[in-house]
Amino acid sequence: MADRLPISAEFLAEQNAALEAHLRADFEHLGAQLERRGAAIDRLVDRVRGLRVAIPTWGVGTGGTRFARFPIPGEPRSIFEKLEDCAVVQQLGRATPTVSPHLPWDRVDDVDALRRHAAALGLGFDAVNSNTFQDQQGQGHSYKYGSLAHVDPAVRAQAVAHNLDCIAVGERLGSKALTVWIADGSNFPGQQHFARALDRYVDAMREIYAKLPDGWRLFLEHKLYEPALYSTVVADWGTSYVCAERLGPRAQCLVDLGHHAPTVNVEQIVARLIQFGKLGGFHFNDSKYGDDDLDTGAVDPFRIFLVFNELVDAEAREVDGFDPAYMLDQSHNVTDPIESLIESAAAVQRAFVQALLVDRDALGAAQEANDPLGAAQLLREAARTDVEPVLRMSRLGAGGAIDPLAAYRASGYRARTAETRTAEPTGRPGIV
Numbered sequence: 504m505a506d507r508l509p510i511s512a513e514f515l516a517e518q519n520a521a522l523e524a525h526l527r528a529d530f531e532h533l534g535a536q537l538e539r540r541g542a543a544i545d546r547l548v549d550r551v552r553g554l555r556v557a558i559p560t561w562g563v564g565t566g567g568t569r570f571a572r573f574p575i576p577g578e579p580r581s582i583f584e585k586l587e588d589c590a591v592v593q594q595l596g597r598a599t600p601t602v603s604p605h606l607p608w609d610r611v612d613d614v615d616a617l618r619r620h621a622a623a624l625g626l627g628f629d630a631v632n633s634n635t636f637q638d639q640q641g642q643g644h645s646y647k648y649g650s651l652a653h654v655d656p657a658v659r660a661q662a663v664a665h666n667l668d669c670i671a672v673g674e675r676l677g678s679k680a681l682t683v684w685i686a687d688g689s690n691f692p693g694q695q696h697f698a699r700a701l702d703r704y705v706d707a708m709r710e711i712y713a714k715l716p717d718g719w720r721l722f723l724e725h726k727l728y729e730p731a732l733y734s735t736v737v738a739d740w741g742t743s744y745v746c747a748e749r750l751g752p753r754a755q756c757l758v759d760l761g762h763h764a765p766t767v768n769v770e771q772i773v774a775r776l777i778q779f780g781k782l783g784g785f786h787f788n789d790s791k792y793g794d795d796d797l798d799t800g801a802v803d804p805f806r807i808f809l810v811f812n813e814l815v816d817a818e819a820r821e822v823d824g825f826d827p828a829y830m831l832d833q834s835h836n837v838t839d840p841i842e843s844l845i846e847s848a849a850a851v852q853r854a855f856v857q858a859l860l861v862d863r864d865a866l867g868a869a870q871e872a873n874d875p876l877g878a879a880q881l882l883r884e885a886a887r888t889d890v891e892p893v894l895r896m897s898r899l900g901a902g903g904a905i906d907p908l909a910a911y912r913a914s915g916y917r918a919r920t921a922e923t924r925t926a927e928p929t930g931r932p933g934i935v
């Protein structure tokens with residue numbers, strides 16, 4: 504149980520007391536409106552309370568671009584401090600009880616101490632992310648020309664060993680999945696043999712898959728480009744799907760919303776992966792141009808609503824084995840990351856509740872009757888419903904803040920960490 508939450512319970516109660524009467528009035532009003540549409544508001548509160556989205560440990564540090572990084576005073580210097588910031592997001596927002604660690608960025612000597620530290624802050628661990636896109640100090644071989652798909656078997660062996668180490672650490676942390684994203688690819692036409700590179704990747708992944716502990720899943724994260732700028736080995740969901748299929752039932756595809764060509768229909772990809780039993784999970788973020796890693800829902804909230812429309816549809820149809828893991832993956836270059844993560848977690852919850860409001864029988868009927876506008880209208884009606892009172896009531900009931908962003912700003916948390924976290928960070932999160 505959490506025994507050292509970063510924000511005091513008294514402060515939180517004061518903040519909520521100032522907002523509760525208005526919330527109750529708004530909630531009652533929305534409840535009456537939704538009732539006319541056949542939806543029970545209390546049920547929506549229960550549903551949103553059951554939704555969990557993991558925070559990426561690297562997301563609590565200020566990110567950067569390849570031009571510069573602008574650190575903020577008080578940002579975390581170690582994984583222990585990162586967890587404290589994650590705990591603030593969870594304490595106020597109550598949607599993010601787990602963190603997704605990245606190794607070796609989060610490597611510590613005493614893994615059990617890390618797990619205890621997290622538990623004391625009310626946090627657990629979600630999927631572990633491996634990192635074979637950077638060279639680490641003392642490493643025998645370079646990843647400059649790739650990792651799991653490298654032409655040299657010694658480099659592949661090193662990358663496999665790193666992934667197995669991630670599993671070993673993850674087991675001690677209580678994780679149940681490994682997410683593998685490789686930067687392997689090429690910058691020049693002809694540089695890499697497309698088929699051989701993919702074969703090498705699958706063979707290396709087989710070695711990792713073979714060592715998955717019971718109850719674990721292996722998530723394959725595809726990405727169209729960057730840092731490789733001509734081709735990447737696992738470029739798209741189709742490649743990811745075929746690889747996951749070859750590996751076996753516990754290998755599934757992870758969809759990072761920013762890892763596609765700008766015009767790709769991501770919600771259809773999600774639907775396809777669900778249909779083929781291969782949707783493992785998400786890295787949520789938003790983008791305008793590429794892998795921008797902007798806050799979830801910041802640019803195009805309708806897109807994440809459409810993704811959740813597919814997820815809720817799958818759940819309603821009780822699709823066999825449907826159990827996606829929800830995680831954020833964002834880079835915060837101009838904001839306090841805690842604020843961005845609070846808002847992004849709320850954006851995920853909002854899209855979920857709005858998708859729950861879609862009248863699925865009516866949608867099915869409109870589809871069968873060839874009524875395009877009627878079908879689109881059903882989605883729009885759900886997406887433009889202001890479900891904020893549902894999110895707020897859910898947080899209040901779960902011990903969080905009615906308005907987590909306002910509570911965070913009033914708490915003075917960052918000013919406090921600026922006083923105590925004075926030395927330079929020992930490591931820094933990646934910027935990819």
Ligand code: PSV
Nearest residue numbers: 632684724759832933934935
């Ligand atoms: C790659 O762009 C990615 O989305 C992968 O998930 C990495 O693990 C993460 O970003 C961290 O930089």
Ligand code: MN
Nearest residue numbers: 724759786832
């Ligand atoms: Mn990602």
